[in-house]
Amino acid sequence: QHSSGPLRNFDQSAKLRNVLYDIRGPVQDHASRLEADGHRILRLNIGNPAVFGFDAPDAIVRDMVTSLPTAQGYSDSKGIISARRAVVNHYQVREGFPSFDVEDVYLGNGVSELISFALQALLNPGDEILVPSPDYPLWTASTVLAGGTPVHYAASEEHDWNPDLADIASKITDRTKAIVVINPNNPTGAVYSPEVLTGIAELARQHGLLIFADEIYDRILYDEAKHTSIASLAPDVLCITFNGLSKTYRVAGYRSGWMVITGPRERATSYIEGLTLLSSMRLCANVPAQHAIQAALGGIQSIDALIAPGGRLTRQRDVTWEMLNTIPGVSCVKPKGALYAFPRLDPDVHEIHDDEKFVLDLLIHERILVVQGTAFNWSKPDHFRIVTLPESADLSTAIERIGNFLSSYRQ
Ligand code: PLP
Missing domain, CATH: 3.90.1150.10 (Aspartate Aminotransferase, domain 1)
Structure with a gap:
Protein backbone atom coordinates (compact mmCIF):
# COMPACT_ATOMS: atom_id res chain seq x y z
CA GLN A 1 0.00 0.00 0.00
CA ILE A 46 17.01 16.15 -43.15
CA GLY A 47 20.61 16.00 -44.37
CA ASN A 48 21.04 12.31 -43.65
CA PRO A 49 22.91 10.82 -46.65
CA ALA A 50 22.61 7.13 -45.66
CA VAL A 51 18.82 6.98 -45.98
CA PHE A 52 19.06 8.16 -49.59
CA GLY A 53 21.36 5.34 -50.61
CA PHE A 54 24.68 7.10 -50.08
CA ASP A 55 26.69 4.29 -48.58
CA ALA A 56 29.79 5.01 -46.55
CA PRO A 57 33.18 3.91 -47.89
CA ASP A 58 33.73 0.20 -47.00
CA ALA A 59 36.96 0.96 -45.15
CA ILE A 60 35.14 3.12 -42.62
CA VAL A 61 32.50 0.53 -41.83
CA ARG A 62 35.15 -2.20 -41.69
CA ASP A 63 37.30 -0.24 -39.26
CA MET A 64 34.36 0.44 -37.01
CA VAL A 65 33.39 -3.25 -37.00
CA THR A 66 36.96 -4.52 -36.62
CA SER A 67 37.47 -2.25 -33.62
CA LEU A 68 34.45 -3.60 -31.72
CA PRO A 69 36.25 -6.34 -29.76
CA THR A 70 39.05 -4.01 -28.67
CA ALA A 71 36.97 -0.85 -28.21
CA GLN A 72 34.91 -2.03 -25.27
CA GLY A 73 36.37 0.33 -22.71
CA TYR A 74 36.23 4.07 -22.25
CA SER A 75 38.93 6.02 -24.05
CA ASP A 76 40.75 9.21 -23.09
CA SER A 77 38.11 11.95 -22.80
CA LYS A 78 39.55 13.88 -25.72
CA GLY A 79 39.63 10.73 -27.85
CA ILE A 80 41.98 7.98 -28.97
CA ILE A 81 45.42 9.20 -29.99
CA SER A 82 45.49 7.53 -33.42
CA ALA A 83 42.32 9.36 -34.48
CA ARG A 84 43.49 12.68 -33.07
CA ARG A 85 46.81 12.24 -34.85
CA ALA A 86 44.92 11.57 -38.08
CA VAL A 87 43.06 14.86 -37.56
CA VAL A 88 46.36 16.71 -37.04
CA ASN A 89 47.81 15.23 -40.24
CA HIS A 90 44.62 16.02 -42.14
CA TYR A 91 44.96 19.75 -41.45
CA GLN A 92 48.74 19.94 -41.63
CA VAL A 93 48.70 19.32 -45.35
CA ARG A 94 46.22 22.16 -45.88
CA GLU A 95 47.78 25.32 -47.12
CA GLY A 96 48.13 27.89 -44.38
CA PHE A 97 46.23 26.02 -41.68
CA PRO A 98 47.87 27.02 -38.37
CA SER A 99 49.86 24.31 -36.64
CA PHE A 100 48.43 22.47 -33.65
CA ASP A 101 48.97 19.11 -31.99
CA VAL A 102 46.95 16.23 -30.63
CA GLU A 103 46.31 18.06 -27.36
CA ASP A 104 44.36 20.69 -29.31
CA VAL A 105 41.98 18.09 -30.78
CA TYR A 106 38.77 16.93 -29.08
CA LEU A 107 36.66 14.10 -30.48
CA GLY A 108 32.92 14.10 -29.89
CA ASN A 109 29.66 12.29 -30.52
CA GLY A 110 29.17 14.29 -33.66
CA VAL A 111 29.88 17.98 -34.12
CA SER A 112 26.60 18.59 -32.25
CA GLU A 113 28.06 17.57 -28.92
CA LEU A 114 31.19 19.67 -29.45
CA ILE A 115 29.14 22.76 -30.35
CA SER A 116 27.43 22.38 -27.02
CA PHE A 117 30.76 22.04 -25.15
CA ALA A 118 32.25 25.05 -26.91
CA LEU A 119 29.35 27.29 -25.88
CA GLN A 120 28.69 25.85 -22.41
CA ALA A 121 32.32 26.31 -21.44
CA LEU A 122 32.39 29.92 -22.64
CA LEU A 123 29.19 31.77 -21.91
CA ASN A 124 27.97 33.76 -18.94
CA PRO A 125 24.51 35.34 -18.88
CA GLY A 126 24.43 38.36 -21.19
CA ASP A 127 27.37 37.24 -23.31
CA GLU A 128 26.60 37.56 -26.99
CA ILE A 129 27.43 35.25 -29.87
CA LEU A 130 27.17 36.43 -33.46
CA VAL A 131 25.30 33.77 -35.43
CA PRO A 132 24.35 33.96 -39.11
CA SER A 133 20.76 34.36 -40.25
CA PRO A 134 19.80 32.00 -41.71
CA ASP A 135 21.78 29.53 -39.59
CA TYR A 136 22.01 25.87 -38.80
CA PRO A 137 19.75 26.35 -35.78
CA LEU A 138 21.75 24.23 -33.37
CA TRP A 139 24.09 27.21 -32.99
CA THR A 140 21.31 29.53 -31.86
CA ALA A 141 19.67 26.87 -29.67
CA SER A 142 22.94 25.87 -28.00
CA THR A 143 23.83 29.51 -27.33
CA VAL A 144 20.49 30.06 -25.59
CA LEU A 145 20.80 26.82 -23.63
CA ALA A 146 24.29 27.84 -22.50
CA GLY A 147 22.82 31.05 -21.09
CA GLY A 148 24.14 33.36 -23.79
CA THR A 149 22.39 35.66 -26.24
CA PRO A 150 22.48 34.89 -29.96
CA VAL A 151 22.74 38.01 -32.09
CA HIS A 152 21.96 37.29 -35.72
CA TYR A 153 23.93 38.84 -38.55
CA ALA A 154 22.61 38.89 -42.08
CA ALA A 155 23.74 36.74 -44.93
CA SER A 156 23.06 38.50 -48.19
CA GLU A 157 20.99 36.60 -50.74
CA GLU A 158 22.04 39.10 -53.44
CA HIS A 159 25.68 38.22 -52.80
CA ASP A 160 25.32 34.46 -53.05
CA TRP A 161 24.38 34.34 -49.37
CA ASN A 162 27.78 35.63 -48.23
CA PRO A 163 27.77 37.23 -44.76
CA ASP A 164 27.21 40.98 -44.73
CA LEU A 165 30.38 42.41 -43.16
CA ALA A 166 28.84 45.80 -42.39
CA ASP A 167 25.98 44.11 -40.57
CA ILE A 168 28.41 42.01 -38.54
CA ALA A 169 30.45 45.08 -37.64
CA SER A 170 27.33 46.97 -36.55
CA LYS A 171 26.32 44.17 -34.18
CA ILE A 172 29.56 43.84 -32.25
CA THR A 173 29.25 45.10 -28.67
CA ASP A 174 31.45 44.85 -25.60
CA ARG A 175 29.49 41.70 -24.68
CA THR A 176 30.29 39.91 -27.95
CA LYS A 177 32.46 36.87 -27.30
CA ALA A 178 32.52 34.98 -30.58
CA ILE A 179 31.39 34.79 -34.15
CA VAL A 180 29.99 31.65 -35.76
CA VAL A 181 30.96 30.96 -39.38
CA ILE A 182 29.13 28.07 -41.09
CA ASN A 183 30.99 27.50 -44.34
CA PRO A 184 29.92 25.79 -46.61
CA ASN A 185 26.57 26.86 -45.30
CA ASN A 186 23.51 25.01 -44.16
CA PRO A 187 20.80 25.99 -45.19
CA THR A 188 21.91 28.20 -48.13
CA GLY A 189 24.63 26.12 -49.82
CA ALA A 190 26.90 29.19 -49.86
CA VAL A 191 30.66 28.81 -50.00
CA TYR A 192 32.09 32.04 -48.66
CA SER A 193 34.50 34.14 -50.68
CA PRO A 194 38.06 34.58 -49.37
CA GLU A 195 37.43 38.37 -49.21
CA VAL A 196 34.47 37.97 -46.88
CA LEU A 197 36.33 35.43 -44.74
CA THR A 198 39.30 37.81 -44.52
CA GLY A 199 36.89 40.56 -43.45
CA ILE A 200 35.40 38.37 -40.71
CA ALA A 201 38.88 37.41 -39.51
CA GLU A 202 39.82 41.10 -39.38
CA LEU A 203 36.73 41.97 -37.31
CA ALA A 204 37.53 39.12 -34.91
CA ARG A 205 41.11 40.37 -34.65
CA GLN A 206 40.10 44.00 -34.04
CA HIS A 207 37.49 43.17 -31.42
CA GLY A 208 39.17 40.23 -29.71
CA LEU A 209 36.51 37.69 -30.72
CA LEU A 210 36.79 33.94 -30.83
CA ILE A 211 35.86 32.31 -34.15
CA PHE A 212 33.74 29.14 -34.27
CA ALA A 213 34.15 27.64 -37.75
CA ASP A 214 31.60 24.93 -38.56
CA GLU A 215 33.09 23.29 -41.65
CA ILE A 216 31.22 19.99 -41.70
CA TYR A 217 30.52 20.39 -45.46
CA ASP A 218 34.06 21.44 -46.40
CA ARG A 219 34.47 18.67 -48.98
CA ILE A 220 31.00 18.90 -50.49
CA LEU A 221 31.76 21.53 -53.12
CA TYR A 222 30.30 21.88 -56.63
CA ASP A 223 31.75 23.18 -59.88
CA GLU A 224 34.77 25.36 -59.28
CA ALA A 225 33.98 26.20 -55.65
CA LYS A 226 37.01 26.35 -53.36
CA HIS A 227 36.73 26.16 -49.62
CA THR A 228 38.96 28.26 -47.39
CA SER A 229 39.22 27.43 -43.69
CA ILE A 230 38.91 30.71 -41.85
CA ALA A 231 41.51 29.49 -39.32
CA SER A 232 44.10 29.65 -42.10
CA LEU A 233 43.36 33.37 -42.55
CA ALA A 234 43.51 34.04 -38.82
CA PRO A 235 46.46 32.19 -37.24
CA ASP A 236 46.63 35.00 -34.65
CA VAL A 237 42.96 34.62 -33.61
CA LEU A 238 41.61 31.95 -31.27
CA CYS A 239 39.65 29.70 -33.58
CA ILE A 240 37.81 26.43 -33.09
CA THR A 241 37.20 24.47 -36.28
CA PHE A 242 34.51 21.76 -36.27
CA ASN A 243 34.17 18.82 -38.63
CA GLY A 244 33.20 15.17 -38.64
CA LEU A 245 32.12 12.03 -40.43
CA SER A 246 28.38 12.66 -40.80
CA LYS A 247 28.26 14.29 -44.22
CA THR A 248 31.40 13.77 -46.34
CA TYR A 249 31.74 10.19 -45.06
CA ARG A 250 27.97 9.49 -44.84
CA VAL A 251 28.03 7.87 -41.38
CA ALA A 252 25.86 10.38 -39.51
CA GLY A 253 24.55 7.56 -37.34
CA TYR A 254 28.00 6.71 -35.98
CA ARG A 255 28.07 10.12 -34.24
CA SER A 256 31.69 11.02 -34.82
CA GLY A 257 33.21 14.48 -35.06
CA TRP A 258 36.12 16.61 -33.92
CA MET A 259 37.09 20.16 -33.04
CA VAL A 260 40.54 21.69 -33.20
CA ILE A 261 41.75 24.75 -31.38
CA THR A 262 44.21 27.05 -33.13
CA GLY A 263 45.63 30.51 -32.48
CA PRO A 264 46.75 32.01 -29.15
CA ARG A 265 45.73 29.18 -26.83
CA GLU A 266 47.78 30.75 -24.01
CA ARG A 267 45.07 33.44 -23.84
CA ALA A 268 42.43 30.81 -23.21
CA THR A 269 43.84 28.36 -20.70
CA SER A 270 40.83 28.59 -18.38
CA TYR A 271 38.36 28.20 -21.27
CA ILE A 272 40.31 25.21 -22.59
CA GLU A 273 40.27 23.65 -19.10
CA GLY A 274 36.50 24.09 -19.24
CA LEU A 275 36.34 22.23 -22.54
CA THR A 276 38.43 19.42 -21.06
CA LEU A 277 36.20 19.31 -17.98
CA LEU A 278 33.04 18.99 -20.07
CA SER A 279 34.71 16.28 -22.18
CA SER A 280 35.68 14.31 -19.10
CA MET A 281 32.20 14.63 -17.55
CA ARG A 282 30.79 12.64 -20.46
CA LEU A 283 33.76 10.25 -20.14
CA CYS A 284 34.43 9.88 -23.87
CA ALA A 285 32.86 9.78 -27.31
CA ASN A 286 31.63 6.50 -28.81
CA VAL A 287 34.92 4.60 -29.10
CA PRO A 288 34.29 2.35 -32.15
CA ALA A 289 33.23 5.45 -34.10
CA GLN A 290 36.49 7.16 -33.12
CA HIS A 291 38.29 4.30 -34.87
CA ALA A 292 36.48 5.17 -38.09
CA ILE A 293 38.14 8.62 -38.21
CA GLN A 294 41.59 7.41 -39.24
CA ALA A 295 40.15 5.21 -41.98
CA ALA A 296 38.03 8.09 -43.25
CA LEU A 297 40.75 10.71 -43.36
CA GLY A 298 43.47 8.39 -44.60
CA GLY A 299 41.57 6.63 -47.37
CA ILE A 300 40.45 7.49 -50.88
CA GLN A 301 38.05 10.42 -50.73
CA SER A 302 35.04 8.75 -52.30
CA ILE A 303 33.02 11.97 -51.99
CA ASP A 304 35.03 13.28 -54.96
CA ALA A 305 33.14 11.11 -57.46
CA LEU A 306 29.80 12.27 -56.10
CA ILE A 307 30.61 15.97 -56.50
N1 PLP B 1 26.80 21.62 -38.34
C1 PLP B 1 26.05 21.75 -39.44
C2 PLP B 1 26.18 22.97 -40.27
C3 PLP B 1 25.14 20.74 -39.79
O1 PLP B 1 24.39 20.87 -40.88
C4 PLP B 1 25.04 19.59 -38.97
C5 PLP B 1 24.07 18.51 -39.28
O2 PLP B 1 23.22 18.64 -40.12
C6 PLP B 1 25.85 19.51 -37.83
C7 PLP B 1 26.73 20.54 -37.55
C8 PLP B 1 25.78 18.34 -36.88
O3 PLP B 1 26.53 17.30 -37.32
P1 PLP B 1 26.89 15.98 -36.49
O4 PLP B 1 26.17 14.87 -37.15
O5 PLP B 1 28.38 15.85 -36.60
O6 PLP B 1 26.45 16.19 -35.08
Missing part, protein backbone atom coordinates in the same frame (compact mmCIF):
# COMPACT_ATOMS: atom_id res chain seq x y z
CA HIS A 2 1.40 3.45 -0.99
CA SER A 3 0.65 6.44 1.15
CA SER A 4 -0.88 9.22 -0.92
CA GLY A 5 1.32 12.26 -1.55
CA PRO A 6 0.77 15.49 -3.42
CA LEU A 7 -0.10 15.11 -7.12
CA ARG A 8 2.58 16.96 -8.89
CA ASN A 9 3.07 18.18 -12.47
CA PHE A 10 6.46 18.16 -14.10
CA ASP A 11 7.28 21.01 -16.44
CA GLN A 12 10.35 21.43 -18.55
CA SER A 13 13.03 23.64 -17.07
CA ALA A 14 12.99 27.38 -17.60
CA LYS A 15 16.31 27.10 -19.39
CA LEU A 16 14.59 25.40 -22.32
CA ARG A 17 12.42 28.46 -22.85
CA ASN A 18 13.39 29.94 -26.23
CA VAL A 19 15.43 26.88 -27.20
CA LEU A 20 14.13 26.01 -30.66
CA TYR A 21 15.17 23.24 -33.02
CA ASP A 22 12.37 23.12 -35.56
CA ILE A 23 14.18 21.02 -38.17
CA ARG A 24 12.74 18.22 -36.08
CA GLY A 25 9.64 20.03 -34.85
CA PRO A 26 5.83 19.74 -34.91
CA VAL A 27 5.55 19.45 -38.71
CA GLN A 28 8.00 16.54 -38.66
CA ASP A 29 5.95 14.89 -35.92
CA HIS A 30 2.89 15.26 -38.14
CA ALA A 31 4.81 13.58 -40.98
CA SER A 32 5.71 10.67 -38.72
CA ARG A 33 2.04 10.23 -37.78
CA LEU A 34 1.06 10.18 -41.46
CA GLU A 35 3.72 7.54 -42.11
CA ALA A 36 2.46 5.47 -39.18
CA ASP A 37 -0.97 5.60 -40.87
CA GLY A 38 0.57 4.11 -44.01
CA HIS A 39 1.17 7.23 -46.12
CA ARG A 40 4.39 7.58 -48.08
CA ILE A 41 6.07 10.90 -47.37
CA LEU A 42 8.82 12.28 -49.57
CA ARG A 43 11.23 13.55 -46.95
CA LEU A 44 13.26 16.49 -48.16
CA ASN A 45 13.89 17.70 -44.66
CA ALA A 308 32.46 15.73 -59.83
CA PRO A 309 30.69 17.15 -62.90
CA GLY A 310 27.93 14.62 -63.63
CA GLY A 311 28.35 13.02 -60.18
CA ARG A 312 25.20 12.10 -58.33
CA LEU A 313 25.23 15.00 -55.85
CA THR A 314 26.03 17.53 -58.57
CA ARG A 315 23.19 16.29 -60.77
CA GLN A 316 20.76 16.49 -57.89
CA ARG A 317 21.91 19.98 -56.99
CA ASP A 318 21.44 20.98 -60.65
CA VAL A 319 17.94 19.54 -60.93
CA THR A 320 16.89 21.17 -57.68
CA TRP A 321 18.21 24.58 -58.58
CA GLU A 322 16.96 24.55 -62.18
CA MET A 323 13.47 23.33 -61.37
CA LEU A 324 12.94 25.65 -58.42
CA ASN A 325 13.73 28.61 -60.65
CA THR A 326 11.05 27.57 -63.16
CA ILE A 327 8.29 28.01 -60.57
CA PRO A 328 6.66 31.45 -60.91
CA GLY A 329 7.48 33.58 -57.88
CA VAL A 330 10.27 31.29 -56.71
CA SER A 331 13.95 32.12 -57.02
CA CYS A 332 16.93 30.20 -55.76
CA VAL A 333 20.61 31.06 -55.47
CA LYS A 334 22.69 28.25 -56.94
CA PRO A 335 24.19 26.21 -54.07
CA LYS A 336 27.97 26.01 -54.35
CA GLY A 337 28.33 23.41 -51.63
CA ALA A 338 26.61 21.29 -48.94
CA LEU A 339 23.37 19.36 -49.41
CA TYR A 340 20.63 22.01 -49.50
CA ALA A 341 18.87 24.74 -51.42
CA PHE A 342 17.12 27.68 -49.76
CA PRO A 343 14.63 29.11 -52.29
CA ARG A 344 12.79 32.39 -51.88
CA LEU A 345 9.03 32.71 -52.25
CA ASP A 346 8.34 36.17 -53.64
CA PRO A 347 5.89 37.77 -51.19
CA ASP A 348 4.28 39.75 -54.03
CA VAL A 349 3.36 36.49 -55.74
CA HIS A 350 2.82 34.11 -52.82
CA GLU A 351 1.09 35.58 -49.84
CA ILE A 352 2.58 33.42 -47.13
CA HIS A 353 2.31 34.90 -43.66
CA ASP A 354 3.13 31.77 -41.72
CA ASP A 355 5.76 29.56 -43.31
CA GLU A 356 5.31 26.75 -40.79
CA LYS A 357 1.66 26.55 -41.84
CA PHE A 358 2.80 26.53 -45.47
CA VAL A 359 5.08 23.52 -44.98
CA LEU A 360 2.37 21.76 -42.95
CA ASP A 361 -0.19 22.37 -45.72
CA LEU A 362 2.33 21.15 -48.31
CA LEU A 363 2.83 18.01 -46.24
CA ILE A 364 -0.90 17.36 -45.84
CA HIS A 365 -1.78 17.95 -49.50
CA GLU A 366 1.30 16.71 -51.34
CA ARG A 367 2.98 14.39 -48.82
CA ILE A 368 6.22 16.34 -49.28
CA LEU A 369 8.22 17.42 -46.26
CA VAL A 370 10.49 20.49 -46.37
CA VAL A 371 11.53 22.85 -43.58
CA GLN A 372 10.26 26.41 -43.19
CA GLY A 373 12.87 29.17 -43.43
CA THR A 374 12.03 30.59 -40.01
CA ALA A 375 13.32 27.32 -38.48
CA PHE A 376 16.76 28.60 -39.51
CA ASN A 377 16.35 31.88 -37.65
CA TRP A 378 15.43 33.63 -40.86
CA SER A 379 13.05 36.37 -39.79
CA LYS A 380 10.63 36.48 -42.73
CA PRO A 381 8.17 33.75 -43.82
CA ASP A 382 9.49 33.75 -47.39
CA HIS A 383 11.96 30.84 -47.68
CA PHE A 384 12.11 27.12 -47.20
CA ARG A 385 14.90 24.55 -47.22
CA ILE A 386 15.00 21.47 -49.39
CA VAL A 387 17.68 18.77 -49.22
CA THR A 388 19.33 17.70 -52.45
CA LEU A 389 19.95 14.10 -51.37
CA PRO A 390 17.05 12.25 -53.06
CA GLU A 391 17.44 10.80 -56.55
CA SER A 392 16.98 13.35 -59.35
CA ALA A 393 13.66 11.80 -60.40
CA ASP A 394 12.25 12.17 -56.89
CA LEU A 395 13.51 15.74 -56.61
CA SER A 396 12.05 16.59 -59.96
CA THR A 397 8.62 15.12 -59.09
CA ALA A 398 8.64 16.81 -55.70
CA ILE A 399 9.54 20.24 -57.05
CA GLU A 400 6.94 19.99 -59.81
CA ARG A 401 4.34 19.21 -57.18
CA ILE A 402 5.54 22.07 -54.97
CA GLY A 403 5.07 24.36 -58.01
CA ASN A 404 1.53 23.09 -58.64
CA PHE A 405 0.67 23.40 -54.98
CA LEU A 406 1.96 26.97 -54.84
CA SER A 407 -0.04 28.02 -57.89
CA SER A 408 -3.31 27.75 -55.98
CA TYR A 409 -2.07 28.21 -52.42
CA ARG A 410 -3.50 31.10 -50.40
CA GLN A 411 -3.27 31.73 -46.69
